[in-house]
Amino acid sequence: MNITIHKHTVGPFEENAWIVVNEDSEEAVLIDPGDQQEVFDAEIEELRITPVAIVNTHGHLDHIGAVKYLQDQYDLSFHLHAEDEFLLDQYPQHAQMFGVPMQGIPKVTDYLKPGETLYLANLNFRVIFTPGHTPGGVSLLLGNHLFAGDTLFAGSIGRTDLPGGEYDTLMRSIVENLLPLDDEVIVHSGHGPDTTIGDERESNPFIRQWLAKN
Numbered sequence: 191m192n193i194t195i196h197k198h199t200v201g202p203f204e205e206n207a208w209i210v211v212n213e214d215s216e217e218a219v220l221i222d223p224g225d226q227q228e229v230f231d232a233e234i235e236e237l238r239i240t241p242v243a244i245v246n247t248h249g250h251l252d253h254i255g256a257v258k259y260l261q262d263q264y265d266l267s268f269h270l271h272a273e274d275e276f277l278l279d280q281y282p283q284h285a286q287m288f289g290v291p292m293q294g295i296p297k298v299t300d301y302l303k304p305g306e307t308l309y310l311a312n313l314n315f316r317v318i319f320t321p322g323h324t325p326g327g328v329s330l331l332l333g334n335h336l337f338a339g340d341t342l343f344a345g346s347i348g349r350t351d352l353p354g355g356e357y358d359t360l361m362r363s364i365v366e367n368l369l370p371l372d373d374e375v376i377v378h379s380g381h382g383p384d385t386t387i388g389d390e391r392e393s394n395p396f397i398r399q400w401l402a403k404n
Contacts, residue, residue: 191333193313195378196233201225202290203252206380208337210313211239217311220244220266221330221337222380225255225293231263243310245269245302247339248324249277250352251284253380258294267299269308271319273326273354280353302328318367322360323348329368336387337378342368344377344385347396361400369397 196209205224212218218239223230234241241264244257249270254277261268270278277284278295285292302308304319308330316331320341327348330337340348342364350357373388390397 191313193332195335196237197378198226198229198233200229201252201255204381205252206378206382207253207256208378209233209237209239209241210311210332211237212311212313215312216240217242219310219313219315220260222246222253222339223256223260224253227256227259227263227293230256230260234264241266243267243269243308244296245308245310245315245330246274247329247337247341247380248327249274250324250340251277251281251288251290253339254278254281254296255293257296261296262294268296269300269302270298271302271304271326271328272298273321274324275326277324277353284353302326304328320360320363320367322350322356322358322363323352325354327363331371331375334372334375335378336368336371336375338368338380340380342377342385342390342394343379343381344383344389345394346382347394348380361396364397365400365404 192213208221308315318329320329323340375387
């Protein structure tokens, strides 16, 4: 597997978006393109790649801002878990609530199914169901790379005080669905720096507290 991963931190919420490139086919998958569509246009042109799909770990407004534009501009499929589609419908209210400009509402073309393998850009992405931050949150495993959205952060976890969030559900998602992965798996989070499963197993205070009580 000959891939490169390009990280872009975009928008007022400093959300991490990802362009995963298969260097053999020069095709790419966009993960959580949350804002600043021009950043993606420029990268696609500079790298001379062909985007083939957009996959979102969840549907919060800071992760979907550029999806509609990119979907239309490059005729891309858009993959999201069905349980998060309500967040797309509520996008206008959430944008107003947080005082950020609303962009187009994307159209889901393919619903993510827990445990399935997405074959996109000649790459295999395993869909891991990780609800808790949102009802339909997922993480995407590609080799030893995990795109965890806002489920797991370096030294922290996703918020559960937003619509659809639930703390116990989130912690079970992390402990039961992510911690069984190899320690060497690199976690690409929706905000902040990368980490690894091993580092979070060892030192994440939320995980340690949960395990001590359960």
